[in-house]
Amino acid sequence: MKILVVGATGNLGRQIVRRAIDEGHTVRCLVRNREKAQFLEQWGAQLFGGDLREPESFGPLLAEVEAVILAASALANRDARDKTNNIENVDDRGMRAFIDAMQGLPIERVVYTSLLRADEFAGIKMMAIKRAVEAHLERSGLPYTILRLAPFMQGLIPEYALPILEKKPVRVPRTPSPIAYLSTLDAAAFAVAACTAGGAKNATVEVSGPELWQTDAIIKLCDDLANHKQVPKVSLLSDGQKRLNAFLARMLNPNLIDLLQFSEAFATGKPYAADMEAAGAIFDIPATALTRVDPFLREYFAIIKRRLREKNYQEPKIKLPF
16 A cells, blocks of 8 residues: 655654565655655655645655555744744644545545544644544545544653653642553554554544553652652642743743643643544454553663763762761
8 A cells, every 4th residue: 555654753753664664565754854864765665745735745655555654743833943843733724634635545544643632622823633533534525534543652751760760859730630541653653554454444542552651650660760769859840840841842932832731731631532442453463462651651661771881981970068
């Protein structure tokens, strides 16, 4: 099958490209910067220049495509110089325009990667945009599959593992939601399978990892694996700190405002988990095959410790004042 991946250089998109190529599909990628996307070409993908903010660039890359996976997002854009690369222009208007451009073409499946519980947070811009694009795709007449994905476990590295390794404070909300973290590799497997799964046609499917994790359990596991033999520093985010963060974001990079607001969706105490037996049956991916947080973090810490040993790293000695 000839599959077009939109958002191919992102954390999820690159895994989708690799998975699709490994399964024998012909993969075409929409990329803004060909130089930064050379690794995709080395894997065997075809690169087509384009931008979701430029509808005139859509036509050539849609020719003869059989399936499209929409995985692009500007939520994590940290380049303050590119002021138009934001969720309004990319995730909302750009994605709608791309869906419109596909109408009338013989595309067998459009797979859209949305967010778990996207329909429950109308007051959070990113969630509202995801739900609006879902509805736009549902009304388009195109054969679709919407995947509502749980947060990715790869995000645990900068959020918990690295601060604990570096003995820095871990910042958590007062009422963190338990989350069944999903590996981007597993998310990619579901996205590629959705291109052909008959039971997923014109359906919305929720996808998560196999087990719920509480924030304090994640912190404890990272601390045990770091083996620092000290209690991790945990800082609860107060309302005042949130206001300060928002002020600084406006000053430094307005795009970060949307990211800060998005994090509030995971501070309600309500769990993020899907029925993975049901999802697995649709895509023929058993829950037992999904990546689990514990071995994922253990592998990460083992790699980091090995690299530190290879560099003969030693923690700096602290001079005592007596």
